[in-house]
Structures are given as structure tokens and as C-alpha cells.
Amino acid sequence: MLSEYIGIIGAVAGSVSTLLATEGIRHLGSIKVFPSEVRIKYNMNSNFKNSIYEDVKQPFRLGYDLDVYNCCNMPQILHDFTLSFYKGTTLVLEDHPKSDKKLYSVNSKGIIxxxxVYDMDDFDNLLVGTTKIxxxxKTSKRRSRKxxxxxxxxxxxxxGKKV
Known part of the structure; x- marks a missing residue:
């Protein structure tokens, strides 16, 4: 009796395995992030105004532009951006950059x-001597990247260092 249905079972198994393989291939790929420009300004005893702060002394400003490419066939998201400042190998500060959006959606095969920008009043000279930023x-797959x-x-x- 099973021999009568062996052809049907084989066809269904082949269809299911093809479906699983194509779905797996569609989800391959990841987000690629390329920094296009990084700007660092670290001034002491200067007046500085922006929309967030009043006059401040010794402002630290880090600005950067990123080009993001999604090489996956599915839309992906980027979120939970964090900046880490190091003196040598010692972590000095971790904080979130100021931005209009906390979450960025990148269409399949798309570029954004x-x-x-990150601004800080470095009253305590916390960032003096920073050697690495x-x-x-995180991506939509909850993978942490850096x-x-x-x-x-x-x-x-x-x-006035500019890189």
C-alpha cells in the first residue's frame, strides 16, 4: 500500500526541501556599513551653541557619515547605535549618538x-587622551556589529583634529 504513494511522498518531500532551501538562500547576506567621513572637534574654553545645549565650555563633537548597503534579499534594520571611547585598551565611556532616528530600515539590495553626531561637555576631561572610538x-538578526x-x-x- 505504501508503494502506491511513494511517488507522491517523493514529490512533496522534494517541494518542501526546495522551499526550505530557497527561503534559506533569501535570508543569506548581511548589512555592510562603510564610514565615508569622520569629523572630530575637541575645543577648550570656547563658546559653542547647538539645539541641545546652552553655551558650554570644552565641547567634544564627533560627527560621521555612514553608507549602509543591504546585500540580502530581505529588508533589514539597524538599531541600538553605541559609541565606545577607549584610552589604550581601557573603556572610558559608552554612550548613544544623538540622531533623529533610533532605527534605520534598509530595503533589499538598497543603500542608505x-x-x-555625538556632542559632549567634557567638564571632567573624561575624553582627554582618547585613542580609539x-x-x-545591532542588525535585525540581533547580531551585534562594530x-x-x-x-x-x-x-x-x-x-582641531580631523580624520
Whole structure:
């Protein structure tokens, strides 16, 4: 009796395995993030105004532009951006950048550009001597990703360092 249905069972099993394989292939790929420009300004004893703060002394400003490419066939999201500041290998500060959006959606095979800014009144000289700045984020697959925005000479106020 089973031999009568062996052809039907084989056809259904073949269809199911093809469906599972094509769905798996559609979800392959990931988000690729490329920094296109990084701007660092670290000034001491200067007046500085923006929409968030009043006059501040010793402002630290980090701005960066990112080009994001989704090489997957499914829409993906980026979220939970965090900046980590290091002196050597020691973590000094972790904070979120100021941005209009907390979540970015990237269409399949799409490209978007993101500009984010981080401002800080460094009254306690916490960022003096920072040698490395790392940007961390999460994708729609809940994977944590990170890359280095700046790594080099220690940052000091009034250097006007631009990378």
C-alpha cells in the first residue's frame, strides 16, 4: 500500500526541501556599513551653541557619515547605535549618538546614507587622551556589529583634529 504513494511522498518531500532551501538562500547576506567621513572637534574654553545645549565650555563633537548597503534579499534594520571611547585598551565611556532616528530600515539590495553626531561637555576631561572610538550597532538578526571610527594619536582639546 505504501508503494502506491511513494511517488507522491517523493514529490512533496522534494517541494518542501526546495522551499526550505530557497527561503534559506533569501535570508543569506548581511548589512555592510562603510564610514565615508569622520569629523572630530575637541575645543577648550570656547563658546559653542547647538539645539541641545546652552553655551558650554570644552565641547567634544564627533560627527560621521555612514553608507549602509543591504546585500540580502530581505529588508533589514539597524538599531541600538553605541559609541565606545577607549584610552589604550581601557573603556572610558559608552554612550548613544544623538540622531533623529533610533532605527534605520534598509530595503533589499538598497543603500542608505546615515549622518550621526555625538556632542559632549567634557567638564571632567573624561575624553582627554582618547585613542580609539568604536561604533557598535545591532542588525535585525540581533547580531551585534562594530567597527573602529577613529584609532590613532590621543585626542586633546584645541587640537582641531580631523580624520
Amino acid at each position: 546614507s546615515i549622518t550621526q 568604536v561604533l557598535k550597532y 567597527f573602529v571610527l577613529y584609532e590613532g594619536q590621543p585626542l586633546y582639546p584645541d587640537t
